[in-house]
Amino acid sequence: MPAANVYATARGPLARMAEPLAQRARARRHARFLALTGVTPATRIVDVGCGALGLRGLAPDLDVTGVDVVDRPAYPGPFVRADATERLPFEDGAFDLAYSSSVVEHLPPARRAAYAAELRRVARGVWVQTPAYSFPVEPHALLPFAHWLPAGARRAYWRLGAAGGWEEIALLRRGEVARLFPDAQLVAERVAGLAKSWIALRAP
Numbered sequence: 083m084p085a086a087n088v089y090a091t092a093r094g095p096l097a098r099m100a101e102p103l104a105q106r107a108r109a110r111r112h113a114r115f116l117a118l119t120g121v122t123p124a125t126r127i128v129d130v131g132c133g134a135l136g137l138r139g140l141a142p143d144l145d146v147t148g149v150d151v152v153d154r155p156a157y158p159g160p161f162v163r164a165d166a167t168e169r170l171p172f173e174d175g176a177f178d179l180a181y182s183s184s185v186v187e188h189l190p191p192a193r194r195a196a197y198a199a200e201l202r203r204v205a206r207g208v209w210v211q212t213p214a215y216s217f218p219v220e221p222h223a224l225l226p227f228a229h230w231l232p233a234g235a236r237r238a239y240w241r242l243g244a245a246g247g248w249e250e251i252a253l254l255r256r257g258e259v260a261r262l263f264p265d266a267q268l269v270a271e272r273v274a275g276l277a278k279s280w281i282a283l284r285a286p
Contacts, residue, residue: 089198100252105222108140111211111271111279112141114271115181118209118269118283118285119179119283119285120285120286121286123143123145125144125145125177125178125179125286126147126179127145127146127147127179127181128146128147128149128172128176128179128180128181128204128205129147129181129182130149130166130180130181130182130185130197130200130201131149131150131166131182131183132146132148132154133154133155134154134156134226135151135157136148136181137181137183138157138158138159138211144157146159146160146181147160147162147177148161149161149162149164149166149170150163150164150256151163151164151165165256166182166197166200166201166227167194167196167197167200167204168196169192170200170203170204174203174204175203175205176204176205177204178205178286179205179206179207179208179286180202180207180208180209180210180242181209181210182201182209182211182212183209183210183211184211184212184213184221185210186198186210186254187212187213187251187252187254188249188251191252194258197262197264198262198263199261202225202263202265205286207265207284207286208284209268209282210259210262210266210281211271211279211280211281212253212254212259212279212280213279214253214254214256214270214276214277214279215229215254215255215280216255216276216277217273217278218276220243220245222244222245222249222251223239223242223243223244223245224243224244224245225239225240225242225244228240229251229253233250234244247280254280256268256280259280259282260282262282263284264274265284266282266283268280268281268282268283269281269283
């Protein structure tokens with residue numbers, strides 16, 4: 083089962099140039115995920131914000147239940163439509179690991195604590211990855227400094243990037259990730275010595 087393109091919904095030459103680099107970065111992240119969590123086919127995983135494939139596209143042999151706020155009729159495995167900022171339809175500790183990749187930055191800041199609490203409620207372990215606010219390139223639009231601009235200037239600049247339509251995305255600082263997941267280890271993914279992403283990790 084092939085993984086979806088990282089920039090499948092993006093546009094233009096920026097996305098085409100970035101795609102090979104992003105695929106290699108995704109493969110490195112997945113190898114790190116396997117090494118740090120020690121998951122096996124017996125590990126029960128919930129992928130919150132799974133999209134069309136999510137973790138299943140990288141590891142079809144794992145026991146993964148997908149969750150998203152929209153229906154995913156082609157999702158290749160167990161799937162539940164639900165909003166993690168409200169309540170997931172699972173019992174406490176139903177899973178060994180809650181996995182969520184590049185999701186939390188899309189949530190309104192006021193709803194992030196509820197999302198984090200639900201992940202921690204339904205699973206004993208967590209792996210939550212999100213792009214770092216401190217990295218100078220905004221990873222959705224692929225534009226330098228876009229996320230550091232005031233909202234009005236950011237919206238105008240966004241049109242020059244790879245993301246296509248405007249979306250209000252608020253990248254997280256290290257401290258916010260730490261507050262959302264206080265019982266997790268914070269792991270940095272680095273490029274040229276700079277933190278490109280943060281991973282909140284509590285191994286199952």
